[in-house]
Amino acid sequence: MIAILPGLKTIIGAIFKSARLLMEVLLLMMFVLLIIALFGLQIFKGVLTHKCIKNLPPGINISHNDWGNYIQNKSNWLVIEDVDTMVCGNGTGTGRCPTNFTCLPGIGFNPNNGYTNFDNIGWALITAFQLITLDYWENTYNLVLRASGAFYIIFFIVVVMFGAHYIVNLVLAVVAASYEKEAKRKQEAKEEEERILELRRQKALLRVRENNLNPKERFRKCGKKLTRGFSMDSVMSWATEMAQLEDDEETDHQKKSKCYAFKKRLKRKFCSWTCCPTFLRLQEYLVMLVSHPIFEGVITICILINTLLLSIDYHQAPYSHALESGNTVSIVHDKHIINKRYVIYLQYSM
Known part of the structure; x- marks a missing residue:
């Protein structure tokens, strides 16, 4: 099947030849994923368990155990239609609770049945992978900003722009570059084969023509071949080109020498302590x-x-x-x- 379709053969060959580069890109992706997960773990751990709890009626005093049972009871949480878990925050730019509700940390489970959180390195890696693949990432974006504040939009800008639009597309770029290189190599091989066949055909035609010439015409043709390429104009043009090339090389060398000397003077003046x-x-x-x-x-x-x-x-x-x-x-x-x-x-x- 692959041998029948040349285009498919080229694609398969490009994928196999890009395996080494793909491994390097995947290592880079894992490194970026780890950095994002560690950063999210340090600043967002536990923030998605903040919930709005209904205030107790005035004048009611309960024990510590009863209070713990009260805040963990789902009937006392703020529930909004079409929202899995209503998170909140007490900082600047966070989502505040309505009247008669108080935002408390560490209540219940995390959103999306506990799957969206940065509470440990495992869940942080999963959530970071969700962000860089842009798989329902806006939900995590809205939850984190509501619980932590609008200032953390910078985190999501960096993750989405660098992680999703650069690192993930880098994999496609590697495969596309390998495919282009493989297609170019096959095209060059095909052109080289056609050129060799054309040269062989021309040599065969010249051999036939030379066999049909008389001895005097053969001698005149050999003399033209010996004197070809030794005209005065060609020699003068070659000498002019060589002189221009030498002048350009000398100018570049002088420029590099001046730049190096200036750089060295700056280093000696500002970055050197040789007094002791x-x-x-x-x-x-x-x-x-x-x-x-x-x-x-x-x-x-x-x-x-x-x-x-x-x-x-x-x-x-x-x-x-x-x-x-x-x-x-x-x-x-x-x-x-x-x-x-x-x-x-x-x-x-x-």
Whole structure:
């Protein structure tokens, strides 16, 4: 079937040849998905369980257990027609509850039968995948903005524009580029085959014509072949082109030299500290340290630890404060090490 249809054969070949690039794009997509999920986990965990609870009649006092049962009772929630779960918020730009209702956190389940939330890394990944694939993403958009505020529209702009319209379409771009390259290769192979056949046909015709010529005409034709291509005009034009090419190369070299010299002067003026010999010796030792492979491994381990601390957090986790402290220390440490390495390399390059 594939051999019968050349177009289908080209498409299948393009898909197989783009497998390597597709794997790289999928890895990039997984990385972006993880970043979106971690960001949503840190700022939106538990916000979709905010609900409007009916106020108690004035003058009624109940126990703590009775209050817990009261707020978890669905009959005391604000219910609106055609809305699965009415979320609310108490911040600026959030959806406020009507009169005789109070917005309370941690009530009941999440919207859409509990499937739409950022309460842990698993649900955050699923919701992030829903956003970048634009599968009913406006529902999550409306729920989050009502519970957290209109300021978080920036989050959805970045996710939809970069994640949905760039990363997902990048897969199609890779397949389309591979198909175009495969079609072009087949067209070039076909043209090359036709050109070879045409040359063979022309050679056969010339051979037949030469066999029909007399000896005097053969000698005259050989003399024309030997003198072909040695006219004075062709030699002069070739010399002019070579001289112009050398002038252009010299001009480009001068421009690059001037730019490099200007850049070097700026670096020496603003990015170099050579006033203290002790500092220069310390700088050499630090360059040896930061250029060592173990140092890069330490940075990678710190980033992985930071990612792990972010991913194991969840809504109402008993160790959230400890995780927050660990994330703060890890982020500050990573930033300090990376900035220090950049500054040392910048100084040492002078």
